Amino acid sequence: MKRLRLSITGFGTVGQGLAELLSTKHALLQQEYNLDIILVSVANARSGFIYRENGLDIPAILELAAARRSLTAHPGVTHWENPLEGLRTTGGDILVEATPTNLHDAEPGISHIRIAISKGMHVVTANKGPGALAADELFALARQHGVQLRMESTVMAGTPVISTIREGMAGASVHALRGILNGTTNYILTAMAAGQSYGEALADAQARGYAETDPTADVEGFDAVAKTLILAALIFGRSLKPGDVIRQGVTTITREQVQQAIEQDNRIKLVASLRLLAGDARQEAALEARVAPVALPLSDPLARVDGVMNALTVSADTLSEVTIIGPGAGRAATGQGLLADIIACARGQV
């Protein structure tokens, strides 16, 4: 049995979702993967960083978090106000970085990741900031320290796309990706296809918790841009900046445009795309990156992906088109992506 000591920074929906899986799947992980995973530290904004050498009681920690109480109430923990200091002092085998995405400077996640890698910890993250803004630096650091940095959950949550392309399709040369990578806008466009106006659809998405009070990051395409940057780095090995991605959101799309598209047997979707312009995988080919509404014919596998579902179509030399459709958000789905990454780290996949 291989013992893995885990640290989780950021204990909101995502961090708690993973902790829940670690608790409910503890026996399965032992039996099927020969892994004994213990959670040695957790950090959140309310409580700072708590650590317990022999492992935290996950149900107890989840209860404290649900009651919005300080995690320091867990018996027998050592406490640091500053997570960076706590992490630097304690360490572990794997850091799970689950603080909220910040697309301005990727903090505090990027600092957590830098420290963990420097201490020789593998890192798995659901936080889009570090991968979108600093993939180059972080992967170089990981190589230097001989550890893995994995981020399956940053794109389509736990629906396996990054691992499917990098490992499942190993050896193939990918020349294009096209995806529906933002569930909020897809929900809105689907509701508009059913007859709602943009305003009605947005209000509906907000009422269901799919859109935030300030929906800018989703409806203006910034979230999809972040995922596009991550895919550019992980699939094409290209370090793009946010400004390199041609971006158009869905706020100016009208019900009439959506309905007219339907009459022509098309569906308007917010499509994130990456395309090697020379049409091959030569290092020098330019990579075009774009997030914009597109009218897709019904024969396109992305056209029928409705509601909050996400999808990605991969074009490669050996496989024409492969499309993966699945959930793009959610507590269990995001936790699943982190869990698969943790297992991959334990297996020693690179």
Next chain:
Amino acid sequence: MKRLRLSITGFGTVGQGLAELLSTKHALLQQEYNLDIILVSVANARSGFIYRENGLDIPAILELAAARRSLTAHPGVTHWENPLEGLRTTGGDILVEATPTNLHDAEPGISHIRIAISKGMHVVTANKGPGALAADELFALARQHGVQLRMESTVMAGTPVISTIREGMAGASVHALRGILNGTTNYILTAMAAGQSYGEALADAQARGYAETDPTADVEGFDAVAKTLILAALIFGRSLKPGDVIRQGVTTITREQVQQAIEQDNRIKLVASLRLLAGDARQEAALEARVAPVALPLSDPLARVDGVMNALTVSADTLSEVTIIGPGAGRAATGQGLLADIIACARGQV
């Protein structure tokens, strides 16, 4: 650089397709995967088994095969009439088993695989016979010898489904699979949806090389049954027999039934399915296995998968439904699946 010595038994479309990829991707495999793959032996029915310590010249071997000449014409090779003897005497790091599928006794593939594993070779195979009829025995043998046995290409060719479920979704508990796993019947049903009769559609599929002169294995569902047995073993860890799979082919489907389904916004597809009857992943739950035509509503992601494309929908505790759509056959696509498996063996994934 890690040097891998490869042996290929069976040098028809599949074996040649892989050899082609190994040749065209030799530099890429060195650069991106740090692998120097050399082909040390090849066997086919015409030539027996040829071996060359320092590696065969792949373009030369492909030329001989294309000209239907004996592979023994390759300079400097040692030759055995009997591939089993050749393999036993020479060995290598990985056996690629690509002889034709035989669903009666899995020969000669299963004998090649047994010998290779016993010699400590990893095995990757596109041959459905051994996995469908003897997965239990072969995986036990592989564990005993500490080697990997991988068979991505047996289901949906190189479209990554087995690795996506086992590795990309590691930690998830799968409770059901539903798939379009046979391209020939999907081509026929798609043509019938466009107005052809069964006979016309079959003749069309035969003319295009999608169906064989004796189409029984495809149209009666035996090919889909073999893939269902492989998925039962690899995803659910259950060893089913062909007779355990409820089977109905497409030969009795009429154009009228297909058209009537369309009028009701459904599509008739040959669906292979596996389902844990208790609805969870307990070891004791019964596994229902079925291959039969089903009328799917258009909201089903499988309904719009047309022509020779294949697809698989995975239902799991943490991911609701994930669907993977991609090519299910073809020289490059099948070679791709073998190549990804080879890279996974080299990486030491289990």
